[in-house]
Amino acid sequence: MEDPDEAARPSLQASPDKLTSQVVWLPHDSGPAPPAANTAISTNGHGANNLWYALYFPQLAELGTVQQKKHLNELAGLMQCVSSTISFHPLALICEIRSSLKYFTSIDVIHNKLQQSLKTQLEEWGLVSDFLYAASPTITGSLLLARSGHNTLVYQKDNLRSALGELPTEVLELDKEQNRRLHNMGIRYLKDIWRLPSDGLRKRFGSSFVNQLSKALGKAPEPTINYLPPPAFNTAYELPYEIENLDRLLPIADEMLAQLCDFLQRRDLSTSHLLFSLSHEKRSPTKVEIGLRQSSRSQKHLMLLLETHFNKLIIPAPIIAIKIDVRNFDAFFGYSDSLLEKSEPATRQYNDSNLDRFIEQLQARLGENHVKGIDSVAEHCPEHASQLFDLDNLSEIKENRNKIPERITENLRPFWLLQNPVQLTLRKGRLYHRRRISIVSGPERIETYWWSGVNVRRDYYVAREANGSRLWIYREKTAEKNWYLHGVFS
Amino acid sequence: MTIIRNHQEAQSEHQGKYNNLPNNMACSHEEEHKKDHSSHIDQLLHGNPNLWRGCDMAGQGFHGQSTGFSQLDDILPGRGWPDKGLMEIITPHWGMGELQLLIPLMRSIVEQGKWILWISPPYLLYAPALVQAGINTEQILVVKLDTSCKDALWSMEKALQTENCGLVLAWQNWLPSKVLRRLQLAADTGGTLGVLFKHHVSEYSPSPTRLKIEDYSGEGHFNESRITLLKARGNFRPLTAQVNLYQQA
Known part of the structure; x- marks a missing residue:
């Protein structure tokens, strides 16, 4: 794989021109994989023969976590054209391309296809349009290669060890203390680590460190956080004969709503805005909009609403087809009952996931900057003693919950x-x-x-x-x- | 700190008149039965705010959440704040002690693990005051002032429907009764108490509880405020209590 604009790319941990000589350029793997292996891939998704293409966006680091997630989600949507498995990682997206390699003929085609759409999107956001990329048979391996700025392509697992060995230890993104310890041990590159016994490494750097390395070499399973495209639902039914009486339409609508509710249940969603269109011959379709104050996924409830709408509806011509579009999806608010009545303390009674969703809903409607948490700050100057903070995620707040409360002056303060x-x-x-x-x-x-x-x-x-x-x-x-x-x- | 309640004396007289009647007529063994029943009836009457009693309920029953001010408890049906529904607190201007009034309620709601949502408060909410009042700031959400009225009402409705929110505070002056009814409905479904702070008394507001806070200090009653209960479920006429809202100062 060629590097199109070596100079323009921001050098990350290592300067690229120094490393170009070390780029591992390996020959195409010999012919297509045997069919038996192919079926194995399709069944478990993380088969031995996968090729993961990592895209690393260092320019996203300057954004907030919520914004990052949003951007990555949108970028993943663009990547859907080359792969069906797209996984989210910090500042990076990784997709499986072995399965689509034959269709696109070569990895360069895939890269060019992606680069065009991603560049325009990044430019639209006003960010640096270049990104780093690499491909290898393991997810972590690709991620590490991409982080190093090598833009490497490794086709076979056997070559991974030597390819990764050239990388500096900074790509592991360890914390300060671990970095210092590695440095003191005289370890600069990953190949230095390969020489050390894993038992000792586990003792000194913890199991997550060793895990990361064995994942990169394909010795440990790698879980993915897959991209899910936004939900969309529409269904249509063409009637075998024209219907004038709306009551005759109800059983068909009931069937279609059953499909809808099934879909909602599978995606754990509910809906608050439906659009029914009833088509006529040579006329524009009659539209019935159903808006719900509280989103629902109960078939009975939706059917009841539809019936009441139909009762007062006058159709200008016989109906030849019926169509349902969902205009708005909402998170489903579930209620969990405790098995033993009131056995739990009162503080645990309220489902936190409901609250999470409620806050999400507020943020979606009002904008992220409009919903805030509040906290006091140990500060003598009155105007700085209180601060509003973003509610990025609730779990972070909960972690802080156990901290010692800051001391507040005993003099009375106003609300x-x-x-x-x-x-x-x-x-x-x-x-x-x-x-x-x-x-x-x-x-x-x-x-x-x-x-x-x-x-x-x-x-x-x-x-x-x-x-x-x-x-x-x-x-x-x-x-x-x-x-x-x-x-x-x- | 007296409570103006002339009507109650009249009422007890009234009750006495009727109480004598069945006593004269009843047989002795039936009386025992009746006592047993009447305690059940009392329990029902005092515990269930939905039963209509046809008499003033001010200061009776135990279904309310205590306000922390005994003078105010005495005029509220169920001896405390209602546990759900919409409440209006009317003050001529902000800063009359309307939040001091709610401190004990807020504290108990936070202790129950529920959240308090502040929707577009008129000034910056100041965290040290919350800490001083014993309210955990981690269970507080603030919707900032620059949200549009429509969005503020939307979030108020959604918050009232969510059972995680125990209390929703909003500062809105003019709301049509259709909107208020909608909010009341949402508060009923979520079992949440919504409080609207406003400046003007709207006479035909559909909110089930309405309070007015006025300044009463001056004539030797420094620090006192006069709280008028304009409307509450179970009360017939406006009642008034004098409360010292700034007990800490």
Whole structure:
């Protein structure tokens, strides 16, 4: 495989021109595999004869995890044209191409086909349009080769060991401590690791490290996280004769809804928007839209809705065909009952997956930046003591749940904070906001950031406005000694 | 801290009149039976908010979630907040102690493992205040202010339908009664309590519980607020309680 633009590609861990001499260029494997082996591939999917083509997108690293996932998902959609098995990995997509190699005649054809569509998509997002790639008989092997920037092609498993041996240890993406330890042991390349006994490595670097290496060599099974194309459902039925009475249509619609519900159940989805089109001869079809407030996948419920729609429907001509389109898929909200009644503590009763889906649904509708979690920060300056954070995934929050709560000052804090403090007017020795303000308690001196040049020196007071609201106000001690409104107790 | 409740005295008089009647007529052995039954009936009456009693339920029963303010419990049917449905809290302006009022409720909801959703609050929500109030910030979701009204209402409805959310707080001033009914329906299906904060009293609002908070300090009652229960399931007329919402200060 040739490297089309060596110079333009960002060098990742190793400079490419230094490594070009080491590119492992192996001859085409001799003829097609025997048919027996081919059937083995189709049955278990990870047969010995697979060829995995890895695409590595280092430019995605600067994006957030949610954005990364979204982009990878879209890129995987584009890759569907060359392979049916596409697996997700951090910053990379890996697809199986042995099965389609014969159809595309050579790997270069596949590469060119992919490069065109992926480049335009990446450019559309405003990202660097180049990516790194490699192919080998194992998933981890391809990923490591792609990360190294080699753009290598290894056809046979026997050659993997020597091909991977040329890679620097950085491609393993270990943590700092492990990297340091490897460096101290004098290990720079993977071939140095091959020489070491695996028992000792397991002891020193943990089993995941050894696992990764044996996966790369094809000695351990490699699970894939497969790309699932977005769901789509439509079904049509052409009637053998024209129907004028809508009641006659109901059994057919029932049959079609059964198909739909079956599909939804298999995909664990539900629907909230259906479109029925009833076709007529030489006329535009009559459309019946069914929108559900709460998404459902119950055949009975959908049938009932359809019946009520049909009751008030007047058709202009006899019907010759009926079609169902699903316009909107939703996650299915299931309820799990406990086997023993109320045996679990109350905190466990609520299904977390439901909440996850609910948050996903909110984010999908409102946008990711609009739904936030909140946390307090150990910070002396009041405006920095609270932060909103993205809810990337709930499990991360749950991990943090057991941490020791940060200490909070004992002085009372308001529920509401003003983004920009509002200056209060001082007239005849009295403070005014909308009405007169009298001080209830205080002061609380807050002095901070004197080291950074922005000197924050304030005296905070709890105050009460004449109309009954309770305010958190402060007086600047630095410049003009102005009074500001900073929060509202609520 | 007195409760204005003149009507209850009148009511107890009224009940006494009728109580005498069956006592005169009943035989002695039937009386024992009746006692046994009446305790069951009492239990039903006090435990089930859906039974219509034809009398004021203020401060009676035990089906509510205690507010943490005994004066307020005394005027609420079931001695506390309803466990589901829509509630309106009306204040002339923000900062009247409307959140102080809900602190005990929020705390118990978080302890139950449910989440609290804040939909477009008027200012930045300040986490240290939540921590001080004993509310776990990890079970709080905030929908930011710059969401459109339509989206805010949509998320409120969805949150009310989800049983993981125990409390949904929203700041919306003018909502047509059709929308309020829809929200009420969602709250009923999810078993969730939704609270709407608003500035204006709308007389014919369909929300089953409506409260108004007014400033009452001044005449020697510093720190006091007057809470008027405009409407609640089981109450006939507006009742008023005086509560010190800022007990910590």
